[in-house]
Amino acid sequence: MEEKVQLSYNGQHIEFPLVEGSQGEKAIDIQSLRAQTGLITLDPGYKNTGSCSSAITFLDGEKGILRYRGYDIAALAEKVSFLEVAFLLIFGELPTEEQLTKLQDDIHHESLVDEDIKTILKSFPKSAHPMGVLSSLTSALISFNPSSVDVDSDEDMYKAIVLLMAKFPILCSWAQRKIKGLPLNYADTSLSYTENFAKMMFRMPQQEYTAKPEIIRALNKLLILHADHEQNCSTSTVRIVGSSHAGLFASISAGISALWGPLHGGANQAVIEMLEAIKEDGGDTEKFMAKAKDKNDPFRLMGFGHRVYKNFDPRAKIIKQTADEVLGQLGIEDPILDIAKKLEKQALNDPYFVDRKLYPNVDFYSGIIYRAMGIPTEMFTVMFALGRLPGWIAQWREMRLGKEPIGRPRQIYTGHTERFI
């Protein structure tokens, strides 16, 4: 028998169906609530609200599970490339060799942006934050590629995806070159997606560049671990903007802005700044732990806590291990890694953090790796955006193909009742 949930209101008993996901998660389907009762639900921050059904990413915050299209994140990070994960997320299956070669070739073919984009880039001050630059340039891509995507055409959809996957890493690398005052690099189409990105970021005009394999391995892992995370703030932004049938590039540009915030993707920059500040202050981690616990102090332990992970963040585990490996392989000793480890140890034994189920999240160690690679702190969230791009595209595509209605929440009005002048 179909399970139902009953609501009693105004002497009426109304039944709502339960929907169940493929992993046994249950939700009350309240689509007829307002029509039947005149009521709406109120859930600031959407802590209890599912905005859609999705077949892309499964996560269980209590058990610390994260899977893309059914595959465990740790296995993917170990065994496949970022481009394979991008294909998996967007199209639902890992690519065959033939599909992967075609995608790589198509991306190589589209790996250039209009020279006039450089003029826009030039007009930003050197002090501009790369996330602002990236969001603006992604939005500007619309004007240079104005044809709208016919979402019912597989070919059209594929073309738009290839275009964005090809041009986005160029814009990300240019955002870094800009703040460093370096000449802009174009893609080297003989290289893989990740190698090419590293070359565009780091190649100096006076010498050739070959990326160290350990850097490419770590970069590949980091990008995979960031590639999707179901209905987080930026992804929900991409879906909601796209639900108005704004184009793919416009939706992604909005997602970049959402990711920028320090409570979301901006946390990786905030973590390093926090660790640096602790170091500058003499390295007394206990002092900063006390500040984090003090309700009268706005300081928070950045890189700690997560809206859904209440046990551990499976990405953080892999990233911590990768940080140890990369720094070891590159022979780098970074005192802020020791500070990070000390903070983690103290927090995991402190009732304040234990009781509130606050664990290191994906951002706690990722910045330490980016730093070891020579990526400036302001660029960390751009790196997150590059990793998240396939997830955003996959979610946008799913939303459009699913013919989802325009996203338009309701509210409870608390302002003045009618007034007269």
Ligand code: ACO
């Ligand atoms: N340091 C100190 N206290 C914290 C922290 C923290 N990092 N995170 C949460 N808390 C406390 C809150 O003060 C609150 O305490 P209270 O119950 O006594 O009032 C309790 O833990 C619950 O916190 P909320 O803010 O209600 O939890 P929410 O799920 O809304 O927020 C968030 C999650 C935004 C990630 C939060 O933990 C945070 O601000 N962390 C630091 C920023 C960060 O690392 N963001 C990256 C998230 S991962 C990502 O987006 C990729």
